[in-house]
Every structure is written in structure tokens, then in C-alpha cells.
């Protein structure tokens with residue numbers, strides 16, 4: 001696990017049998033799927049919302065390929081040592097070089113480790129990433145909380161962070177079915193005084209989506225909990241539609 005450090009004392013971790021150990025004998029076991037839990041508390045993300053069910057719902061939806069455009073665009077950016085920050089189920093981890101990924105949700109990390117045998121995965125919180133300073137060439141970060149202090153710390157001096165946010169028209173046809181006045185995403189890049197935004201690239205396409213998949217996607221969004229039964233039914237009876245998927249890839253440097 002080369003650049004992974006002990007969450008207790010920040011010394012290097014190395015493989016010792018079925019565990020990772022530091023010089024101070026802190027030890028963390030590999031799971032059956034090959035990931036390591038480096039959280040020092042029991043408060044993994046599973047209890048904070050991203051439950052097993054929602055992890056599986058995301059996994060099944062993403063496997064259908066509606067977001068492949070983004071997967072390909074991000075795949076082309078990866079070089080050197082790569083870190084997927086808040087990797088979720090590791091859907092975007094198509095790289096066959098050195099790749100690390102972590103998430104607060106154990107179930108997500110389990111799915112990531114199971115489906116990407118090349119990646120080295122661990123459960124961790126982005127507020128204290130157990131990775132050595134200046135060890136990452138390419139960090140990717142999709143639809144997740146931002147922490148520029150930690151991102152900057154783990155990046156090499158010439159390292160790059162690609163952070164992805166939804167584009168203004170992302171899922172707009174779904175919102176039009178749900179609301180009289182659908183709002184568009186503001187595409188606001190996270191502000192940072194430590195990292196500089198050097199480029200923004202938009203990727204966008206229309207995908208043909210079945211009504212069942214559309215409803216499944218909707219149930220994974222935050223809109224689901226704020227929508228009336230009547231409007232939910234509007235979506236349920238809409239049939240297949242052409243749906244815009246649109247993302248902004250923000251490139252940051254130190």
C-alpha cells in the first residue's frame with residue numbers, strides 16, 4: 001500500500017500477512033474483498049445516509065452505462081499515481097496504473113474493491129486522508145464534499161485535481177416532468193485559496209432512458225424526498241425519454 005499512512009501515528013503502513021502495520025505496531029486487517037478500514041471510529045458513512053441499499057441502487061444504475069461519457073472523459077485524465085477521493089463504488093476507476101481510492105462508506109468501498117481488482121481501497125474520511133504528503137499525480141473527485149487543504153497536501157507540486165460537478169442542464173428533462181419551474185444547476189466551482197482553478201471542461205450528451213431506469217435514477221436524487229406523490233406519478237407515467245446528462249470537469253493545480 002506504498003503511500004498509505006497510519007491514521008493513528010501517520011507513519012508508513014506496510015503489508016504484514018493479512019494486515020497493514022506501521023512501525024508502532026498499529027494494525028489494520030484486509031477485508032475479504034481486499035480493502036482496509038482505516039477509520040478510527042465506528043462512524044462510517046453507512047450510518048450517515050449512504051446505506052447498503054442506496055449503495056446497491058447506485059451500483060445497479062451506473063452499470064447500465066448512462067454516465068459512460070463521464071467515465072471515458074475522466075479515464076483519459078488519469079496518469080501517474082491516481083487517488084479517487086470519495087470513490088463511491090469506484091465506477092470511474094478504469095485506470096490500470098497505480099490507483100488508490102477511499103470513501104467514508106464501507107459498503108461503497110467494498111463494492112469498489114470487489115469490482116476493481118487493480119485499485120487499492122480503504123475506508124477513510126476526507127478531513128484526514130491517510131495518504132503521504134505530495135504523493136499523488138492525479139486526484140479525481142466526483143460529486144462529493146470538497147476539502148482543499150487535504151487535497152493540496154496529498155498532491156505532488158505539479159499534481160492535478162479534477163473535480164466534477166453537475167452541469168446546468170444535467171437531468172433537466174426529468175426536472176421538467178417534476179416541477180412547473182425546473183431550476184438549473186449553478187455550475188459554481190468550489191472556491192479555494194489554496195488550489196487554483198485552471199480549466200473547466202463541459203461534457204454533455206442525451207441518453208435514451210427507459211421509464212423504469214428514469215424512476216430509479218430519480219429515487220437516488222435528493223429531489224425524491226421533496227417531491228409530492230402527484231409529481232412522482234407524473235414521472236412514473238412519462239414513458240421512455242431522451243435525457244440530458246451534463247457535467248463540468250474542473251481542473252485545479254497547486
Ligand SMILES: C[S@@+](CC[C@H](N)C(=O)[O-])C[C@H]1O[C@@H](n2cnc3c(N)ncnc32)[C@H](O)[C@@H]1O
Nearest residue numbers: 045050086087088103104105125126142143144
Ligand atoms: C454522490 S456520492 C459520489 C460517489 C462517487 N464519487 C461517484 O461519483 O460515483 C458522494 C460520496 O461521498 C462520500 N462522502 C461523503 N462525505 C465524506 C467524507 N467526509 N469522507 C469521505 N467520503 C465522504 C459518500 O460516502 C459518497 O460515497
Ligand SMILES: [Zn+2]
Nearest residue numbers: 006009022026
Ligand atoms: Zn501507527
